[in-house]
Amino acid sequence: MSIVYDERVDGVLPKVDKAALLSELQARLPDLDVLHTEEDLKPYECDGLSMYRTTPMMVVLPEHIGQVETLLKICHQRQVPVVARGAGTGLSGGALPLEQGILLVMARFNKILEIDPAGRFARVQPGVRNLAISQAAAPYELYYAPDPSSQIACSIGGNVAENAGGVHCLKYGLTVHNLLKVEILTVEGERMTLGSDALDSPGFDLLALFTGSEGMLGIVTEVTVKLLPKPQVAKVLLASFDSVEKAGRAVGDIIAAGIIPGGLEMMDNLAIRAAEDFIHAGYPVDAEAILLCELDGVEADVHADCERVRQVLEAAGATEVRLARDEAERVRFWAGRKNAFPAVGRISPDYYCMDGTIPRRELPGVLKGIADFSEEYGLRVANVFHAGDGNMHPLILFDANQPGELERAEALGGKILELCVKVGGSITGEHGVGREKINQMCSQFNSDELTLFHAVKAAFDPSGLLNPGKNIPTLHRCAEFGSMHVHHGQLPFPELERF
Amino acid sequence: MSIVYDERVDGVLPKVDKAALLSELQARLPDLDVLHTEEDLKPYECDGLSMYRTTPMMVVLPEHIGQVETLLKICHQRQVPVVARGAGTGLSGGALPLEQGILLVMARFNKILEIDPAGRFARVQPGVRNLAISQAAAPYELYYAPDPSSQIACSIGGNVAENAGGVHCLKYGLTVHNLLKVEILTVEGERMTLGSDALDSPGFDLLALFTGSEGMLGIVTEVTVKLLPKPQVAKVLLASFDSVEKAGRAVGDIIAAGIIPGGLEMMDNLAIRAAEDFIHAGYPVDAEAILLCELDGVEADVHADCERVRQVLEAAGATEVRLARDEAERVRFWAGRKNAFPAVGRISPDYYCMDGTIPRRELPGVLKGIADFSEEYGLRVANVFHAGDGNMHPLILFDANQPGELERAEALGGKILELCVKVGGSITGEHGVGREKINQMCSQFNSDELTLFHAVKAAFDPSGLLNPGKNIPTLHRCAEFGSMHVHHGQLPFPELERF
Numbered sequence: 001m002s003i004v005y006d007e008r009v010d011g012v013l014p015k016v017d018k019a020a021l022l023s024e025l026q027a028r029l030p031d032l033d034v035l036h037t038e039e040d041l042k043p044y045e046c047d048g049l050s051m052y053r054t055t056p057m058m059v060v061l062p063e064h065i066g067q068v069e070t071l072l073k074i075c076h077q078r079q080v081p082v083v084a085r086g087a088g089t090g091l092s093g094g095a096l097p098l099e100q101g102i103l104l105v106m107a108r109f110n111k112i113l114e115i116d117p118a119g120r121f122a123r124v125q126p127g128v129r130n131l132a133i134s135q136a137a138a139p140y141e142l143y144y145a146p147d148p149s150s151q152i153a154c155s156i157g158g159n160v161a162e163n164a165g166g167v168h169c170l171k172y173g174l175t176v177h178n179l180l181k182v183e184i185l186t187v188e189g190e191r192m193t194l195g196s197d198a199l200d201s202p203g204f205d206l207l208a209l210f211t212g213s214e215g216m217l218g219i220v221t222e223v224t225v226k227l228l229p230k231p232q233v234a235k236v237l238l239a240s241f242d243s244v245e246k247a248g249r250a251v252g253d254i255i256a257a258g259i260i261p262g263g264l265e266m267m268d269n270l271a272i273r274a275a276e277d278f279i280h281a282g283y284p285v286d287a288e289a290i291l292l293c294e295l296d297g298v299e300a301d302v303h304a305d306c307e308r309v310r311q312v313l314e315a316a317g318a319t320e321v322r323l324a325r326d327e328a329e330r331v332r333f334w335a336g337r338k339n340a341f342p343a344v345g346r347i348s349p350d351y352y353c354m355d356g357t358i359p360r361r362e363l364p365g366v367l368k369g370i371a372d373f374s375e376e377y378g379l380r381v382a383n384v385f386h387a388g389d390g391n392m393h394p395l396i397l398f399d400a401n402q403p404g405e406l407e408r409a410e411a412l413g414g415k416i417l418e419l420c421v422k423v424g425g426s427i428t429g430e431h432g433v434g435r436e437k438i439n440q441m442c443s444q445f446n447s448d449e450l451t452l453f454h455a456v457k458a459a460f461d462p463s464g465l466l467n468p469g470k471n472i473p474t475l476h477r478c479a480e481f482g483s484m485h486v487h488h489g490q491l492p493f494p495e496l497e498r499f
Numbered sequence: 500m501s502i503v504y505d506e507r508v509d510g511v512l513p514k515v516d517k518a519a520l521l522s523e524l525q526a527r528l529p530d531l532d533v534l535h536t537e538e539d540l541k542p543y544e545c546d547g548l549s550m551y552r553t554t555p556m557m558v559v560l561p562e563h564i565g566q567v568e569t570l571l572k573i574c575h576q577r578q579v580p581v582v583a584r585g586a587g588t589g590l591s592g593g594a595l596p597l598e599q600g601i602l603l604v605m606a607r608f609n610k611i612l613e614i615d616p617a618g619r620f621a622r623v624q625p626g627v628r629n630l631a632i633s634q635a636a637a638p639y640e641l642y643y644a645p646d647p648s649s650q651i652a653c654s655i656g657g658n659v660a661e662n663a664g665g666v667h668c669l670k671y672g673l674t675v676h677n678l679l680k681v682e683i684l685t686v687e688g689e690r691m692t693l694g695s696d697a698l699d700s701p702g703f704d705l706l707a708l709f710t711g712s713e714g715m716l717g718i719v720t721e722v723t724v725k726l727l728p729k730p731q732v733a734k735v736l737l738a739s740f741d742s743v744e745k746a747g748r749a750v751g752d753i754i755a756a757g758i759i760p761g762g763l764e765m766m767d768n769l770a771i772r773a774a775e776d777f778i779h780a781g782y783p784v785d786a787e788a789i790l791l792c793e794l795d796g797v798e799a800d801v802h803a804d805c806e807r808v809r810q811v812l813e814a815a816g817a818t819e820v821r822l823a824r825d826e827a828e829r830v831r832f833w834a835g836r837k838n839a840f841p842a843v844g845r846i847s848p849d850y851y852c853m854d855g856t857i858p859r860r861e862l863p864g865v866l867k868g869i870a871d872f873s874e875e876y877g878l879r880v881a882n883v884f885h886a887g888d889g890n891m892h893p894l895i896l897f898d899a900n901q902p903g904e905l906e907r908a909e910a911l912g913g914k915i916l917e918l919c920v921k922v923g924g925s926i927t928g929e930h931g932v933g934r935e936k937i938n939q940m941c942s943q944f945n946s947d948e949l950t951l952f953h954a955v956k957a958a959f960d961p962s963g964l965l966n967p968g969k970n971i972p973t974l975h976r977c978a979e980f981g982s983m984h985v986h987h988g989q990l991p992f993p994e995l996e997r998f
Binding site: 141163173176186192196205255297299300357358359361391424426427429441444449455457459472 | 710
């Protein structure tokens, strides 16, 4: 796909005098690393969503906040668009660069500034990797709860921008629930603090507004995250099912039994086999679906809950329920799940990872719907997802070298997301909207709601220089895209009912 | 205090033609209850903060959302300011009416629309009382976690507007952490949904932004809250101390030991004696301070944690540690705490309840600072508060009939809040800013930050009709108030260092 920012529908970007900008940067920020040759720029043409690629006009790699401050002031004065990027692991093209813009790479801000075990927080720079926070907190028996599958590589600044989740967010919440404070630079290069060290902050909750705003409201320069005490014990149950619908129903049964698992994940046969081939986790390759249910807390509690969950799973028709025998097997069970995406990558030339949420009760029906779409479009779909919180990740398998397959994959993905919205869910759980789902936002929200989003954006960034073309579609794009608004399952015309 | 909206510093409100407005309301909404005579209006002149009083121009008591919709359209067209009110229990004057505005009372929207035990949510109208939700969910062994002391009377719409907390929010979070979805009407009378039934919602997090926005961004018409499974067991420890500083340090020690209590509350001697006189909770009236520490979960877990907390308390110098013998005693211990405000009301003609948050580690020093201020201003201060999350509630005792005492109480309150900001905390934990702390917002935030708040407000309500004069001060007010900005403890001039 070549055109990723389309001025016809996304708005006209200012024309940038590249040579003049470059010489001003070199004059005012002589220590700043600036990449501007074709070969230097190439590695930055996409993030974790490789379907869309654009060569940025320029890439900057600052090392001091003062550099970012000056850079933003220069860009603001010259009206140069700026796209921020952390580790580049995002899956919705949120850090996709612009041909006429600067890509601001924050990866070198990788210092852990403070761990306060009594206050239970860590203050870190935005380029610090998610897992590095938990590693630094480990000596105090504390950890940072949100754990996206990319946690070994993804940075906390990107986690804030995308409001990242993970396999444990059913119990411990998303990024937004685990933040105390974020320092940002505004589009004008002014420093600002959102949130506070205290529990609550007066005025409007700009910290929550900022979290998940995908680089459109400001640049993260420092993050203070909450740390939690490590659970004393964690156990994982692996349950096999002979149908995905039964597994889907079992998820609702566990929650209805009053249990809050640390994680509750589901994989279907295609995902099971791919992961098993790759990781040798010990998964039952003949099962149509498995559930991984983690219970954590104190010994007695976990032991009792394991028994209750086992009973619920058996009553729901599980053909086998296995408790990980030891910590090594527990880690292996999770390794299979966390590596499911690359595992699927081994069995198909390309795959397209979707990310939609639905109310839990809709799981069986939506899984059936996805199977039907898969057949209709002639493309395999592997399901591996955060079942407990209704956050689905269908992986659509295709071969971009086969004419038409990419377009079919995109269309199939769109159908799945529309189905999510239709049953009362949403088009993204944790990967963000970015460039990928910009059109589906026209289905999720009506024009009044989109207008309100734009007004909020304008409150922070009136000239729209920060990450333009992502997250919130222009009304013009929605008109062009021609999507019917299917807000909360209410189709305006019954004859359009297609699910 | 007579002038509560001051056009010199809060902005000029539109002049309203009351007679014309009344006749339009009567013509277009014949079923709507409209109060407009002096005697009918009197009961609405203040909310739970009785220090400020204004007689509203008109009070409306709608019963159907359609009425609110039309009312807002009329008010928008005529540029009539609107102040929303729930049960009127708020403690910061957030629902204080305007002489030139409509007071929109949402108390009659008191229906519980849906309890979904499997989805673990309740969908209710905004006038439903906080406690009524837990009562309706009780048959399913579920409850709604945030429990402000006023929970028997306060309404969920008001809880959303003020982001209410309670004694259990240390473990279970504030209102914002327990919401799934809010239906609102915009200032133009348009219906809008913020949040979703799913875990996350794409676009900006307007649900979190709206929560705690104190009626300035829209009118709540429906709330979907999360329900939690009731803990199997809850136990309360009562620890006595011979100094408030020791009790303050014990709070930090409990948290540092890796325990997350369901609630962790502190009361000083004045509060203990007042509560004991009123409720006969069995408190030790000779103690300088007590801590109430609740532990909840499964039996074995709670039992083990009780022992650990007892050890920590004893090591911190507690003179006595008592475990509530049974459920009746546990309820009595909490009744004393939850009725501490009215109890203090019995020993003083008037009291002024403050609400500030501080980082937990600052507790001992801030308690000392409050004692010093109390002496300096010659007014008694009772302390009773959510110690675990650093949310203080100093109650300043005074007699409004003694010339100058009200002003001294206000000044003393201001000093306490400045101290909170100074040590890295904030001027409100859960009661909101409202009218009460509008001046202190000038200390908490700088003009860039206030400008951003105003821009966000304008995104929702460009003409500023919703609850004007509350929550976010105008820059003009801050200039007039002349406050030094003491953001995050950084005083601009060291010679102003006074604490």
